[in-house]
Amino acid sequence: MAQAKKGDRVKIHYTGKLTNGTVFDSSAGREPLEFTLGNGQVIAGFDEAVNGMQVGEAKSILIPVDKAYGLRNDQLVMDIPRSQVPPDLDPQVDQQLQMGGPNGEVVVVKVVKVTDSAITLDANPPLAGEDLNFDIELVAIG
Numbered sequence: 001m002a003q004a005k006k007g008d009r010v011k012i013h014y015t016g017k018l019t020n021g022t023v024f025d026s027s028a029g030r031e032p033l034e035f036t037l038g039n040g041q042v043i044a045g046f047d048e049a050v051n052g053m054q055v056g057e058a059k060s061i062l063i064p065v066d067k068a069y070g071l072r073n074d075q076l077v078m079d080i081p082r083s084q085v086p087p088d089l090d091p092q093v094d095q096q097l098q099m100g101g102p103n104g105e106v107v108v109v110k111v112v113k114v115t116d117s118a119i120t121l122d123a124n125p126p127l128a129g130e131d132l133n134f135d136i137e138l139v140a141i142g
Helices: 042-049
Strands: 007-019 023-026 032-036 058-063 077-081 095-101 105-113 120-124 130-139
Touching: 023 120, 042 130
Parallel strands: none
Antiparallel strands: 007 023, 007 032, 007 130, 058 130, 077 120, 095 105, 105 120
C-alpha cells in the first residue's frame, strides 16, 4: 500500500488538543483537511507525522512547541496609543483585529488590554508556546 510522501496531496481527519485535553480544532463533521505534504502549508510537526502514513492509518502524536507555532515572543506584544487607533474603532479585550505588517502583509492581532490612553495588542499565534496533541487519520493520497 502506498505511503504518503513529500509532494503528495493528502486528505486527513484530525482532532487537535492542548496538553490539558482541551480541544482547539477538529475536522469532525467537516471535510477532511487537504494539503500538499512538505509544502509548508501546515506546521512542521504535522507534516512530519503524516509523512509515511498509509491510507486508513490513524495515530496520536505530540508535537512539541518548536515543531508547532514556536515560543511566545514578548516583542510581538505592543502598546498602541489611542491617538493612533481609528476613532470609529471601539476595541474590546479578546477582539481580533487586522493590521498592516512591515512588508505590506496582513497581521492578525488580539486585543489583550484596553485603557483610556492605549490598547495592548498581541501578534503571537494563538497556540504559540503550546505543545500540541493530535489524533490524525490519513483518508486519501492524491
